[in-house]
Amino acid sequence: MILALIENAFLSILGSAIPASTVVVLAATGVMLNERVGVLNLGQEGLIGIGAVFAVISVQEWGIESSWLALLAGMLGAAFMGAAFALGTVVIRANQVLLGLALALGGVGLANQLGTNRTGTPIPTETQFQELDPFGVFTDNEFFEAFLYHDAVTYLAYLVVPAALWFLLFRTRHGMTVRAVGESPGAADAVGASVMGIRFFYTVLGAAISGAAGAYMVLTITPTWSPDIARGRGWVALAVVIFAAWRPFRVVAGALLFGAMISFETTAKARNWDLPFLSASDMGFLLSMLPYLVTLIVILVPAGAAHLGRRVRATDAPAALAIPYFREER
Amino acid sequence: MIAGYRLQRRLDADARRTAILRVLGAVGGLVAAGFFLLLTGRNPFTILADSIEAVFGSKRGIEGVAVQSVPILMCALGVALSLRMKVWNIGSDGQFLMGAFVACGLGINIDAPNWLLLVMMGVGALIGGALWILVPAAARAHWGVNEIITTLLLNFVAVQMVVWASLGFWRDSSSMVTQSTRIVPVTLPRIPGFDSVSIAFFVPLILAVVLWIVFRSTKVGYEIDTIGGNPRAAAFAGINVPRRIIVVMLISGAIAGFGGFLQLTGAPGAQALNGGGFSRSYGLSGFIVAALAGASFLGVIVAGLFISAMFYAGIALQTKGLSVYIIFAIYGLVLVGVAIGETAARYRLQKVATDGGAASAAPTTPTLAEATP
């Protein structure tokens, strides 16, 4: 009886954790791509917001009905912001932290402004991404349903994109150059790679993927526009990448942890869980903090453990992260 | 003979030049914002005129800016203090809220004479703000964990704390407002002759001057600047760098926290916590101010009053096409201008040395990408 209850809750949490994490998986993937070439883009909140608002505008203003085209609209909006960011950080080579925060602030402000009169209008069901069941077996039992019954974007974010990026980074000539640009732009330059070109391209591509996170959020998760739509997921994505040591599949795992916290929160609130010393509503407030606290702990623990183990920390961060590259600097 | 020009990059920018270009960059950001408003179908000149009218046209406007400036300046001073050490405390929103949280808790739960209660709330706010940055500070100082994300994540937790208090354990059940704690029984006295400005207005101004003196002529100020300039040189000089980082970050948090106390007891109609909206992103405004001022404390006052006026105008002109959202978009543009200005300060246009015999020297166009040391 109790076991069945736990199992039931577990499946419900897992089932909702996977789509709930998709947003963070995508955003963190975007961050990872940026950082792999040595660019720190703190403006994830802005990119998610811009991606979301452009998806909404494409549906409500331009009459787009295809969820894929709406996703593309969001990605293009964010890519445009990413290009502006890359212009500042990669071409002009201004301070990446300042410009990232500018994008976080300005992007959210701009997205909220563009979305002013759209709050509450839902995205029509046919434009939302729908769960796939190609073989007709995913809904057969609740295990399959929790694990497999998801939409195409979720499959892309969890499997296809990480696999493609892993292949690109670790199995191709170009990927080798990409990693070198993030680790040692001087070395990449010396062998004839275009540091600026590669940094620019991947900064824009990463921004587009972060924009996809926002678009997916508004198209399927919420599915309606509301101000400050990212609600910290951009910052969480930045933290997840640190935890994931800049590796594609670990990014997925880290983001899933965050999503699990969110759906634990939702499930607990929906079922009015309480503790002997905490009422269900107080528990709810406490649980709302949990995803952020867990994210914080997740980046503190490895650093602390490495330090306490008296091992000098071997950070996996790309060595040139957030450092502008100047060729003739002596 | 053809004279060529080239942009030369130098490792150490002149402080004065940087300050000038930073301000120029901010102005450039505002001009860009004007074009942005134009694009969205608003007339920037009308908005500018309306803003000036809203701020300077009445005593109410000036008082509004003064009231607004207290939380913004307090957060800005906290950020600027840590920036002197090249530490980016972007969690001052959370520290501000937690300062107010502790002050509010003391204010509504303790029975004491007014003056004593105010002192206790003030001290509580300092502690609340400092505690909220303790973990990021220790992690940064001892484990080298970047403080940007850790301080920021705690903002979200702080908002939840305040929401919980407003809807839950300190909720004022007699009030019509659903999201509000009980009202604290004490306020700071108003400045004579003003309707809404309390003596809290003077606190950030005095604090800025104190900090300016500390960094101009004390050993501690010198040590913090040395850490900011080169932490390894600071360790070489025998300064305990991790401990200094922790202490300075705690003070930075405490200043923002004290801002929460000043808001709670000094701002008109703010005597209770009303969810996360208690801070209207004052921490972010404070961050812009500190970036604009380049961590110069007297500069913080000037930049802070300017940003406060902008923020006030944004609220006052909600009906005329401005909004807090647009203000944040403009903040972003201003910050972009500051970042580019700072970068430009490191460059100098230099004539390429050519002599009569080497007229073949190709004239190069001055682009940033062409920069040489």
Next chain:
Amino acid sequence: MSTSEHRLAVEVRDVAKSFGGVLALDHVSLELREGEVHALLGENGAGKTTLSNILAGLYREDSGSVLVEGVERHFHSPAQAIEAGIGMVHQHFRLVSSMSVAENLHLGSPDTPKVVSSRTLVASARRMMDEIGLHVDPTAKIWQLSVGEQQRVEILRVLARGAKVLILDEPTAVLTAKEARELFGVMRQLVAGGRTVVFISHKLNEVLEVSDRITVLRGGKHVITRDAEGATARELARLMTGEEMGIEVEHREVTGPPVLVLEGVTARNSRGVEALHDVALTVRAGEIMGIAGVSGNGQTELAEVITGMRTCERGRITIDGSDVANTSTRHIADLGVGHIPEDRIGVGMVASAPVKDNAILRHYRTDELSSKRMLKRERILAFAKDIVEAGRVQTRSVHMPAGQMSGGNQQRLVARRESLVADRLLVAAHTTRGLDVLAAKQVQEAIVDRRDADCAVVMISDDLDEIMAIADRIAVMYEGRIMGVFDRAEFDRERIGLLMGGQTETEVVA
């Protein structure tokens, strides 16, 4: 132009280049023949590196032209230079330290397959090494390799891209004597195969040993190009500096009491690897103890452990009898220990802060310059001006950021400041690295002055000539151990050189 029977690989005609209005290369012309080791000799700032960076496509010449096999070329990037057959191995390696040798060899090469597994990369790297005749473990990560091996990877990479002209920028500066010998073998092997090697150095003996022809540059100008045969070190030195160089130091019998005593000192480096093993050393008042050794054999850690910047895992360190191991830099400085750190910009200075703030870095806490809390601003100004004047630091103003001064003036400032701290002991690491002759001489004089004031001095340098000229005794370090200590009467270049290369005293004697 080519009148000799030799085929020219590269011809440099009247090339000029300036940085920030300073002429780094003043209309230099040069011919590089096929199949020769051509040495570029000169002091720091003579223009050697600027010239080779132009050849390698890193800088663009302001005027003049470069001909490769008779065709005029203007390189806009290193890739173009490599395509033309010119490759450079920099002093600071351009390797990606988190990647494997095989990956580094294939990085950016058009011959690398577009899609490739690490196994294929390793196999292809092995083939490359066999063809060229140089070998390094292709699966190792760069950071796991010794400096000599890393250099070999750099050379391999340049040659694998088909370079006919190989430029080596001060390749021996980071090598042990044995590794340097091996490198010379490789260089001879390459020129025998028809390639051209440009060997940049300021070490006369090496240049004479390995080169076919020698070009001397001074102050950005071409001084002479001549055959190595028949050239003497003395003549080349005069051409390089334009004067007889070297500092004359008087050496006396050392009778002072021991100031610094190390017993069984063990410490780890910044990567957590044990870098000092059981080091014992005594330095007496009024003597200069030279620490000879190739960079990276524990000298940095030795200096840091003595001055309190690094944890001492085991052993005792005493200064004037009091145990100072793991106390604090502040406590040790208060005992009268000055330290001219190896990395003066990274450790000894705040480059962005004004000269005056840097001048007081060690003294701001003294009663002279501050009260309990406040700084005495006028006294500080006077103090800073004193240091600038007495240290012969050339600066426009004490308010100017220290980073804007030249390296020589930065070092004069640090040397003077630390001399004031050093009542009992001065630890000076690589003090003349990167300085011009005059600045180097002045800093050396400052060190000798300290000794003459009965201060004990630990002088670390990888320039054996410098140590032999100045030190009263020499301790040789290799892989974190003291291999032997020599009195002045026993100084023997060859023996010391062998110990620096890791041979033990018994092996040397035998």
